[in-house]
Amino acid sequence: MSAVIFIPARYxxxxxxxxxxxxxxxxxxxxxxxxxxxxxxAQAVSGVKAIYVLTDDDRIAEAARGFGADVLMTSSDARNGTERCAEAVAQLAVEPDVIVNLQGDAPLTPSWFVEALIERMVDWHVQMATPVLRCDAETLANFVTDRREGRVGGTTAVMKSDGSAIYFSKEVLPYVGDLSNPPEVWHHVGVYAYRPDALRRYAGWPEGPIEKAEGLEQLRFIENGATVTCVPVEAKGRVFWELNNPVDVARIEAVLSKEGIA
Incomplete structure (x- = not known):
């Protein structure tokens, strides 16, 4: 099974x-x-055929080529990373079995998160999948703090017992009333894997009302009756956090320092 990683990035x-x-x-x-x-x-992920940065911005393309990345230019019409991936896969000479969308704002994504996702896609019934991580105390506190202070931070996932997604939200779901005794909360990791056909279907669907309200691209699959398969992953001591707001720079740099990442 062949897999490529796309890293969508917009200015x-x-x-x-x-x-x-x-x-x-x-x-x-x-x-x-x-x-x-x-x-x-992305370079740390094993079993990947190629890695491409996707962008519509010459400044990002120039920077990416400067550190050695392959770049595919996509249009400014793409409203999100999944639409950008749908455009980019059509540019490949050979269509891969699986396309991984590694968000350009998730530098702390451990390689085993992506590898677990690719492994799940070995099941040809899975058309689209994404990792979820059980929130630890620190991450959950960051979630709750961001919402209380009016910042939109990470995303949470609610799923059925079989792992199929019910909903994703930038709110903390389920509701956390007491941080000392919280419910089980799953952090959605900003990585997706798709079949090429799933990407083509996605590109043909209009933006739905809950996708637009939440600003979460994966909700378009749910709104159109497609199954999103959640893949639980283990942090193994690594703090995972995306760069969504300026305040996240210090959070991510603290992890880089702690983990000895140059």
Whole structure:
């Protein structure tokens, strides 16, 4: 089974313009852009045929080529990373069995998260899958703090017993009233795996009302009756956090320092 990784990146983020080119300082004091650190995270994944940065912005493309990445240019019409992936797969000379969408704002994504996702796609009945991580106390506290202070942070997932997704939200679901005795909360990890046909179907569907309200691209699958398979993964001591807001820079740099990531 062949797999490629796409890393969608756009400059005009509504919450954090220019985010892919923000510098993050590693454990040795070296500064690297967010998009480079996300690409390096993808490089650590085994069993992948190729890795491409997808963008419509010349500044991001130039930076990506500067650190050695292959780049596919996509249109500015793409409203999210999944639409960008649908455009990019049509540019490949040979269509892979699986396309992995590793978000360009997730440099802390451990390689085993992506490898577990690819392994789940060995089942040809799975058309689209995404990892979920049981929230630890620190991550859950960050979630609750962000919402109380009016920031949109990470995403939570609610799923059935068979692992199929019921809903994804930027709210903390289920409701957490007491951090000392919280319910089970699952952090949605910003990685997706698709079959090429699933991407083509997605590109043909209009943006739905709950996708638009939450700003979460994966909800379009649910709104159109497609199954999203959640794949539980283990943190193994690694703190996972995406760069959604400027406050997240310090959070991510703290993890880079703790983990000794240069």
């Amino acid at each position: 005009a983020s509504s919450r954090y313009p220019g985010k892919p080119l923000v510098d993050l300082t590693g454990a040795t004091g070296v500064k690297k852009t967010l998009i480079q650190r996300s690409w390096e995270a």
